Amino acid sequence: MKEFVLQDDFDLSKTNIDYRKELNSEQLDVVLNGDGACLVLAGAGSGKTRTITYRVAYLLERGISPENILLVTFTNKAAKEMLSRVESLLGRYPTGLWGGTFHSIANRLLRIYATQLGYTPNFTILDQEDAKSLIKVCIKALNVDTTSRRFPSPAKLHAIISYAQNSGRTMNDVIESRYPNFLEIAPVIERIADLYADRKRQADAMDFDDLLLKLQELLFHHEGVRQKLAHQFEYILVDEYQDTNVVQAQIVRNLASEHNNILVVGDDAQSIYSFRAAEIRNILGFPQSYADTKTFRLTTNYRSTPEILAVANSSITQNKDQFQKELTAVCESCERPSLVPASNANQEAQFIAQKILALREQGVPLSEIAVLFRAAFHSQTLEFELMKRDIPYEYRGGLKFFERAHVKDIVAHLRVRQNSRDEVAWMRVLGLLNGVGLAGAEKMASQFRDYESLEHIVRSHHSVPKRAQVGWEGLRKTLEKMSREEHPSELIRAVTAGDYRDYLEAEYPDFMDRLEDLEQFALFAEGYASLQTFLDEVSLTGEYGALREEGGVEEDERMVLSTIHQAKGLEWDAVFVMHLVDGKFPIGAALDEDGGLEEERRLFYVATTRARKELFFTYPITSGYDTLMLSQPSMFLQELPDGLLEEVKLKAGISRSQHGSFGDSQWDESPTIVLNDLGERELKPVPKMNFLRDVDEL
DNA sequence: GTTTACGCATCCCCG
DNA sequence: ATGCGTAAAC
Numbered sequence: 019m020k021e022f023v024l025q026d027d028f029d030l031s032k033t034n035i036d037y038r039k040e041l042n043s044e045q046l047d048v049v050l051n052g053d054g055a056c057l058v059l060a061g062a063g064s065g066k067t068r069t070i071t072y073r074v075a076y077l078l079e080r081g082i083s084p085e086n087i088l089l090v091t092f093t094n095k096a097a098k099e100m101l102s103r104v105e106s107l108l109g110r111y112p113t114g115l116w117g118g119t120f121h122s123i124a125n126r127l128l129r130i131y132a133t134q135l136g137y138t139p140n141f142t143i144l145d146q147e148d149a150k151s152l153i154k155v156c157i158k159a160l161n162v163d164t165t166s167r168r169f170p171s172p173a174k175l176h177a178i179i180s181y182a183q184n185s186g187r188t189m190n191d192v193i194e195s196r197y198p199n200f201l202e203i204a205p206v207i208e209r210i211a212d213l214y215a216d217r218k219r220q221a222d223a224m225d226f227d228d229l230l231l232k233l234q235e236l237l238f239h240h241e242g243v244r245q246k247l248a249h250q251f252e253y254i255l256v257d258e259y260q261d262t263n264v265v266q267a268q269i270v271r272n273l274a275s276e277h278n279n280i281l282v283v284g285d286d287a288q289s290i291y292s293f294r295a296a297e298i299r300n301i302l303g304f305p306q307s308y309a310d311t312k313t314f315r316l317t318t319n320y321r322s323t324p325e326i327l328a329v330a331n332s333s334i335t336q337n338k339d340q341f342q343k344e345l346t347a348v349c350e351s352c353e354r355p356s357l358v359p360a361s362n363a364n365q366e367a368q369f370i371a372q373k374i375l376a377l378r379e380q381g382v383p384l385s386e387i388a389v390l391f392r393a394a395f396h397s398q399t400l401e402f403e404l405m406k407r408d409i410p411y412e413y414r415g416g417l418k419f420f421e422r423a424h425v426k427d428i429v430a431h432l433r434v435r436q437n438s439r440d441e442v443a444w445m446r447v448l449g450l451l452n453g454v455g456l457a458g459a460e461k462m463a464s465q466f467r468d469y470e471s472l473e474h475i476v477r478s479h480h481s482v483p484k485r486a487q488v489g490w491e492g493l494r495k496t497l498e499k500m501s502r503e504e505h506p507s508e509l510i511r512a513v514t515a516g517d518y519r520d521y522l523e524a525e526y527p528d529f530m531d532r533l534e535d536l537e538q539f540a541l542f543a544e545g546y547a548s549l550q551t552f553l554d555e556v557s558l559t560g561e562y563g564a565l566r567e568e569g570g571v572e573e574d575e576r577m578v579l580s581t582i583h584q585a586k587g588l589e590w591d592a593v594f595v596m597h598l599v600d601g602k603f604p605i606g607a608a609l610d611e612d613g614g615l616e617e618e619r620r621l622f623y624v625a626t627t628r629a630r631k632e633l634f635f636t637y638p639i640t641s642g643y644d645t646l647m648l649s650q651p652s653m654f655l656q657e658l659p660d661g662l663l664e665e666v667k668l669k670a671g672i673s674r675s676q677h678g679s680f681g682d683s684q685w686d687e688s689p690t691i692v693l694n695d696l697g698e699r700e701l702k703p704v705p706k707m708n709f710l711r712d713v714d715e716l
Numbered sequence: 717g718t719t720t721a722c723g724c725a726t727c728c729c730c731g
Numbered sequence: 732a733t734g735c736g737t738a739a740a741c
Contacts (some may be wrong), residue, residue, distance in 0.1 A: 092730095092731090093730090093731080094731085119731060120731080121731045122731080145731090146730090146731095165736095171734090171735080226730090226731055229731085261730095290729075291729075291730070293728080293729060293730085294729085294730060294731085392728070392729080393727075393728045393729075394727080394728080394729085395726095395727055395728090395732095396728095398732095415729085415730095417732095417733095423733095453718095453719075453741090454718095454719085455718060455719045455720075456718085456719090457717075457718055457719085458718075458719080483718090485718090485719085485741075557731090558731065559731085560730095560731080581728085581729065581730095582729080583728090583729045583730065584729090584730080602728095605728055605729090606728095607728065608728075608729095621729085
């Protein structure tokens, strides 16, 4: 056992926590010797979160003030979880500790220093959709000819602009290397990008990229601020460092520039955010960037069975561009992961639903079961199946609650209340009025630009298109009421009590449900003291912080549907990875990109290593409802050596299979897949009745 | 010139 | 289901 050099001024026997007992030697080493520049290479399931949590607790026990510690995590949820674990370790919540994502930390700091950068402290945050609509306005304002072949969509344009900013490269460079087909229109794209930046300025607004960029700008150009902050953050810990980009790395470097106590944790095998310009060299080159870096390795996997790890280890060795590593399992042996070919997406969904029920019978709680997929919309068929069987689930990925149209409408109202220069919000609010489209909204919004506050705008006279006059009068009443209110929940109710209610009723058949949503939203808002904090939370998390109860079902009783990206850092007893066919996973579009295939494989690695005990790989061998198309199983499955997986055959009498326990009679009706003598798959015709039923379910 | 209605393709991943 | 582009009405 390795000996540890302890801090002279600190006696480990006097701590509340028995670090030696609760951590393994690798973890303990990090916790006790994590001062200075430290790189922790932590494999999946190696107790990374545990190590960081104990490290924070240790620092606090050593007498470091919470406000001198900065903990950067990949999601805000992760930060909250870690801090509450610190609380249960220490018996007190580390109030004042800085924890959150890069974006949320940047937001907090920028609210303080906004004026030094030419923004006001109540600047607006633009989300993806806002950014898109502002770019749309810019395209129109520039009179760009978009009819010429293959002009990029606003979303694509934003992706290009965003990538350039996050990678610290020029637009031209990015277009040349990643979007060569847009090379001829590169000058046009740059003009759009410039106008987009101007418009954001004018609206006192930042998009997500600006949050990072402006913070970096602040630290770089304002020496006093850098010194103050770098002095404040005595200890900095960064989780998931393999997914940081160059801007984030610069921010970290600046913030750590006084004390140099910078501890980063990550795993190059789990780098899955290159589309966000994540820079793997940040972690690989960390020892070169920081002198006297101490490197730690966590290589013992406490999460998964050896059989699951064998699959993960074997798969990731196919990647060339990586550190060689192998995770060692300590869990007991169990069954091999299952390989489940289904005849179509519907049967795949049926199998998963059925198996989930069987697992629950065996005593696995629903909250310990997850189904993972590559793209948010891959879960559709499964969702129908789960609803049909009343299996409660929680969906992660895809449209977040705060991104739903009616919620965004309300938020837009709140935003103009907070920042009356917020052009994007105005466009949305005005666009709701009858007779007002893109042009009309812009005409009106441009008149509002010079006013100081909402109150002034409401009291003044504006030229309003004839068709919109009635609508505007209604809106003016709502805004008038809003300018007298302060609290977010009252503001929300002011909107839903006004003309917006009529709009909802006219527009959506399910408007009662939506009104109910908005009342929930107002209730949620009651927990916030200021409008600014509330809006920040809405923009930066996209989802309720605390899970709400739906239909009386609490979190514990629900299984999880999630994209693999969102499943990062999480774990479950039983995991299904679905839609494992070529074209879907690895997803076709990824193969065009440099290193795309290897990133897809890392994604497969992340998915695999989420499972503790049971793992199922499922895929439909056909797709389409009218014309059946045969699909190939994912290459990630095909490239695995024989014997790692247990193939499950779905057919009549399936209860005889080794996995047993789904001998439900309805399987007799299901399409049949058998292996012929050569081991090739034969597809039996799909029974007609069954086929029609499938169609009805759409 | 604008708005809106309608048919069509489309949808990777995130804060 | 959403969002785009195109064509008809205000």
